[in-house]
Amino acid sequence: NAGVTQTPKFQVLKTGQSMTLQCAQDMNHNSMYWYRQDPGMGLRLIYYSASEGTTDKGEVPNGYNVSRLNKREFSLRLESAAPSQTSVYFCASSYRTGADTQYFGPGTRLTVL
Amino acid sequence: QQQVKQSPQSLIVQKGGISIINCAYENTAFDYFPWYQQFPGKGPALLIAIRPDVSEKKEGRFTISFNKSAKQFSLHIMDSQPGDSATYFCAALLNNAGNMLTFGGGTRLMVKP
Numbered sequence: 728n729a730g731v732t733q734t735p736k737f738q739v740l741k742t743g744q745s746m747t748l749q750c751a752q753d754m755n756h757n758s759m760y761w762y763r764q765d766p767g768m769g770l771r772l773i774y775y776s777a778s779e780g781t782t783d784k785g786e787v788p789n790g791y792n793v794s795r796l797n798k799r800e801f802s803l804r805l806e807s808a809a810p811s812q813t814s815v816y817f818c819a820s821s822y823r824t825g826a827d828t829q830y831f832g833p834g835t836r837l838t839v840l
Numbered sequence: 841q842q843q844v845k846q847s848p849q850s851l852i853v854q855k856g857g858i859s860i861i862n863c864a865y866e867n868t869a870f871d872y873f874p875w876y877q878q879f880p881g882k883g884p885a886l887l888i889a890i891r892p893d894v895s896e897k898k899e900g901r902f903t904i905s906f907n908k909s910a911k912q913f914s915l916h917i918m919d920s921q922p923g924d925s926a927t928y929f930c931a932a933l934l935n936n937a938g939n940m941l942t943f944g945g946g947t948r949l950m951v952k953p
Contacts, residue, residue, distance in 0.1 A: 731883070767849065767945045767946070768945060769844075769846070769929055769931075769943035769944050769945045769946050770884070770929065770941075770943045771943070772940050772941070775940070777939070785940060786940070786942075817883050817884070819883070824939035825872075825933065825935055825939045826871075826872040826889070826891075826933055826935065828874075828886045829886070829941065830885075831883030831884050831885065832883050833881070833882060833883050834881075834882075834883055
C-alpha cells in the first residue's frame with residue numbers, strides 16, 4: 728500500500744515553461760485534492776475532484792488546470808509557470824469530501840526562476 | 841484573508857512541558873475542526889479532530905479544547921517529547937457544497953531534550 732504518491736519530488740522551471748504534476752492513490756478514494764503550501768500561509772486548496780469525472784476550483788485556482796484521469800489519478804498542470812507559483816505542492820485524497828480524513832502525498836517542491 | 845488564524849508561528853518547549861497552539865475563526869458555519877501534523881519533508885497527517893458540539897477531545901497526550909462562543913480552539917500537547925517536533929496546522933471545514941478545508945498558517949514546534 729503506497730497511499731498517495733506524487734511525481735516529481737523536485738522541479739526547477741523557467742518562467743513561461745509548462746509542466747504537469749502527477750498524483751496517484753491506491754486507497755480506492757473518491758475525492759482528490761491539490762494544495763500549495765507557502766511559508767506562513769498554511770495549505771491552500773487549488774482544485775479538487777469530489778468524484779471521478781468532476782473537478783472544481785478551490786481557493787487559488789488561477790494559473791492551474793487539473794485532470795481527473797481516472798479514480799486513481801489526479802494531475803495538476805501549470806501552462807505558463809510564473810515565479811509566484813514557486814511553492815510546495817501536495818496532493819491529497821479522501822474517501823469522500825467533507826469531514827473525512829484527507830491523506831497527503833509527500834509533496835513536490837517547485838521552483839520557478 | 842485567512843479565515844483561520846493560528847498562533848504562535850513558532851514555539852520552543854522543553855521536554856516534558858505542555859505545548860499550546862491556538863486558532864481562531866470567524867465563520868460560525870464551520871462545523872469540523874481537524875489538526876494536522878507535518879514532519880520535515882513529509883505531507884501533513886491527521887492528528888486529532890473535533891466537532892463544535894463538544895468542548896474537549898483527548899487522544900493520548902493530545903487534547904483539543906473548543907470554545908464555540910469565543911470562536912477559538914486550541915491544541916494541547918502534554919508531556920511534550922522531542923519526537924513531537926513538527927509543524928502543526930489547524931483547519932476548519934464548511935460542510936456545504938464546497939466541503940473545503942481552510943487551514944491556519946501553521947506552528948513550528950521544537951521540543952528541546
